[in-house]
Amino acid sequence: MSDTAPKTPPQLARRLARLWPYFGKPFAAWIMVFGATVVLSLTEPLIPALLKPLLDKGFQQGTLAIWVIPVALILLFGIRGLAGFLAQLALAKVTNHGLLILRKAMFDKLLDARLSLFSQQSSSTLANTLVYEVQTGSVLLVNAVTTLTRDSLTLLALVGYLLYLNWKLTLIVTGLFPAVAFVMRTLSKRLYRLTKDSQDATDALAYVVEENVLAHRDVRLQAAQKSQAERFDQLGQSLRRLSMKSTAASAAMTPLTQILAAFALSAVISVALAQSAGQATSVGSFAAFVTAMLMLVAPIKHLSELANPITRGLAAMERGLDLIALTASESGGTFSKPRAQGRLRFRQASVSYPDSTTPALHQFSLEVQPGETIALVGASGSGKTTLVNLLPRFIELSSGSIELDDHALEQWDLQALRSQFALVSQHVLMLNDSIAANVSLGQALDRQRVAQCLQAASLATLLTDLPQGMDTLVGHNAMQLSGGQRQRLAIARALYKNAPVLILDEATSALDSESERAVQLALEHLMQNRTTLVIAHRLSTVQHANRIVVLEAGQIVETGSHGELMQRDGHYARLYRLGLHDSPDATETL
Numbered sequence: 001m002s003d004t005a006p007k008t009p010p011q012l013a014r015r016l017a018r019l020w021p022y023f024g025k026p027f028a029a030w031i032m033v034f035g036a037t038v039v040l041s042l043t044e045p046l047i048p049a050l051l052k053p054l055l056d057k058g059f060q061q062g063t064l065a066i067w068v069i070p071v072a073l074i075l076l077f078g079i080r081g082l083a084g085f086l087a088q089l090a091l092a093k094v095t096n097h098g099l100l101i102l103r104k105a106m107f108d109k110l111l112d113a114r115l116s117l118f119s120q121q122s123s124s125t126l127a128n129t130l131v132y133e134v135q136t137g138s139v140l141l142v143n144a145v146t147t148l149t150r151d152s153l154t155l156l157a158l159v160g161y162l163l164y165l166n167w168k169l170t171l172i173v174t175g176l177f178p179a180v181a182f183v184m185r186t187l188s189k190r191l192y193r194l195t196k197d198s199q200d201a202t203d204a205l206a207y208v209v210e211e212n213v214l215a216h217r218d219v220r221l222q223a224a225q226k227s228q229a230e231r232f233d234q235l236g237q238s239l240r241r242l243s244m245k246s247t248a249a250s251a252a253m254t255p256l257t258q259i260l261a262a263f264a265l266s267a268v269i270s271v272a273l274a275q276s277a278g279q280a281t282s283v284g285s286f287a288a289f290v291t292a293m294l295m296l297v298a299p300i301k302h303l304s305e306l307a308n309p310i311t312r313g314l315a316a317m318e319r320g321l322d323l324i325a326l327t328a329s330e331s332g333g334t335f336s337k338p339r340a341q342g343r344l345r346f347r348q349a350s351v352s353y354p355d356s357t358t359p360a361l362h363q364f365s366l367e368v369q370p371g372e373t374i375a376l377v378g379a380s381g382s383g384k385t386t387l388v389n390l391l392p393r394f395i396e397l398s399s400g401s402i403e404l405d406d407h408a409l410e411q412w413d414l415q416a417l418r419s420q421f422a423l424v425s426q427h428v429l430m431l432n433d434s435i436a437a438n439v440s441l442g443q444a445l446d447r448q449r450v451a452q453c454l455q456a457a458s459l460a461t462l463l464t465d466l467p468q469g470m471d472t473l474v475g476h477n478a479m480q481l482s483g484g485q486r487q488r489l490a491i492a493r494a495l496y497k498n499a500p501v502l503i504l505d506e507a508t509s510a511l512d513s514e515s516e517r518a519v520q521l522a523l524e525h526l527m528q529n530r531t532t533l534v535i536a537h538r539l540s541t542v543q544h545a546n547r548i549v550v551l552e553a554g555q556i557v558e559t560g561s562h563g564e565l566m567q568r569d570g571h572y573a574r575l576y577r578l579g580l581h582d583s584p585d586a587t588e589t590l
Contacts (some may be wrong), residue, residue: 343368375549385535391503
C-alpha cells in the first residue's frame with residue numbers, strides 16, 4: 001500500500017477499480033443509483049430557471065398564469081424526492097451487498113492464511129480491519145462516489161445553464177475551479193498521511209486493550225494498573241494529536257472554498273451591475289443567474305470535501321484488500337486417504353526459529369509404528385511441543401522430513417492431513433457456542449455420539465447441572481466452565497473426531513487427582529489401536545507407554561520403556577527419583 005496520497009485521477013481510478021469485484025454487483029442497483037442521480041442533477045438548474053419567467057412575465061409583465069409556477073414546483077420537487085428515495089435505497093443495497101462479499105473474502109483468507117500472519121498481526125488488528133474498518137470505508141467510499149457523480153453532473157448542468165444565460169459572467173465563475181482543485185489536491189495529500197498514521201495508532205491502542213483484557217489477572221497481581229494506564233494514555237494522546245491534525249486539514253477545505261466563491265461572487269455582481277446599466281440583462285435573467293451561481297457553491301463545497309472521505313475510505317478498504325491480495329495461503333500436496341494407518345517417520349528433522357540462536361529441534365529421527373504410544377519427556381524448551389506442532393504443519397521444518405504412512409507431510413492435502421490428527425492441548429480454546437457444537441467442531445453433529453463422548457470424558461454430570469444440557473452456550477472461551485471441565489471438553493472433542501493419530505500435550509495438566517484418574521481411563525480406551533504421542537509433566541502418566549523418548553536441547557538423549565530407562569539410571573531415572581512425577585510444580589520443569 002502506498003504511503004502517499006493519489007497524485008493523479010488515473011491512480012485514484014486504479015485504486016477504486018480494486019473494489020469493483022466486491023461492490024460492482026448488483027448491477028441493477030448501480031443503474032438505479034446513477035439513474036436517480038442523473039435525474040437529481042439535471043433537475044437542479046430548473047429551480048433557478050423558474051425564477052426568470054416568474055420575475056419577468058409574472059411580476060413585471062403579468063402575462064404568466066397563476067397556476068403554472070406552483071404546479072411546476074410541486075412536480076419538480078416530487079420528481080426529485082422520488083429520485084432521492086430510490087437513490088438512497090439502491091445505494092444501501094450496493095453497500096451492504098459489497099460489504100458482505102468483501103468480509104466473506106477476508107474471513108475466508110484468514111481461515112486459509114499461513115500461520116505466520118497471526119504472529120505478524122495481532123487479533124485485535126485483524127478483527128478491527130475485518131469488522132469495523134471495511135464497514136466505515138465502504139460507506140464513505142460508496143457515498144463519496146455517488147456524491148462525486150451527482151455533484152459533478154449538477155455542476156455541469158448549472159454551468160451549462162449559466163452559459164445559456166450569460167457566457168461572460170460564466171467565464172468569471174469557471175475561474176474558481178482550478179483554485180478549488182489546487183486546494184483539494186494539497187490538503188488530500190496531508191489527509192492521506194494522517195489517516196494512515198491514525199490507523200496505526202488505533203491498532204496500537206486496541207492492542208494494549210487486548211493485552212490487558214487477556215492478562216487482567218497478572219496485571220492486578222503485579223499491581224501494574226498504573227503503568228498500563230500510563231501506557232494507554234500515551235498512545236491515546238498520540239491518537240488525539242493525529243485526529244486533531246486530520247480534523248484541521250479536513251475543516252480547512254470548506255472555508256477556503258467559500259472564500260474563493262466569495263471572490264467569484266463579488267466579481268460577478270460587479271460585472272452584472274455594469275451590464276444592467278446598459279440594459280444588457282433583465283431582472284429575471286440576473287436573479288436566475290445569481291441563484292444558479294449560488295447553487296454552484298453547494299456542489300463545489302461537497303466536491304471539495306470529498307478528499308477526506310475518499311482518503312479515509314480508501315485507506316480503510318485497502319487494508320482489507322491487501323489482506324486478501326498479499327496474504328499467502330497455506331499450501332499442501334494432493335495425496336489423500338480417508339484414514340491413515342498412523343505410521344510416523346521423522347528423518348533428521350530440524351527446526352530453527354527466527355529469533356533463537358539455538359535450534360528448537362536438531363536432527364531428530366524416530367519411527368513410530370501404527371498403534372504405538374510414544375511418550376515425550378524433557379525439560380521446558382527441549383522441543384516436545386515443537387515436535388507435535390510439526391505433524392499438522394502448524395510450523396514448518398527447517399530441514400529434514402516427516403512422513404505419515406510413507407508419504408511426506410508436504411505431499412498430503414492439508415485438510416486430509418489434519419483430519420488424521422486429534423489434539424488435546426494444555427491450552428484449551430473453545431468457541432462461544434453450545435457444548436454440542438464445540439465437541440463436534442468441524443464435523444456433522446450427532447447428539448448421541450456427543451453424549452457418549454462427554455460421558456467418556458467424565459462430563460456426564462455436567463450436562464445435568466446445566467440449564468440447557470449440551471445446548472448450553474459455554475461463553476467466551478468456555479469461561480463459564482472450570483479449567484478441568486474445559487480440558488475434559490477438549491478430550492471429548494478428540495474422542496468425537498476419532499482420528500487415527502492422537503496428540504496429548506499435557507492433556508491432564510488442569511485436572512485434579514480424582515478427575516485425572518477418570519479421564520485417564522477414557523484416554524486409555526481412546527488410545528487403543530491409535531498412534532499416540534503423549535507429552536506429560538507427571539512421569540507416572542507415561543509409564544505404560546510403549547516407548548519413552550527423553551529430549552534435551554531438541555535431541556533424543558534416551559529412549560526405551562519405563563523399566564529399561566530406570567535400569568539405565570540416566571536422565572529419565574534421575575527425574576523419576578527426584579519425585580517430579582508427583583510434583584504439582586512439575587509443569588514448569590518437564
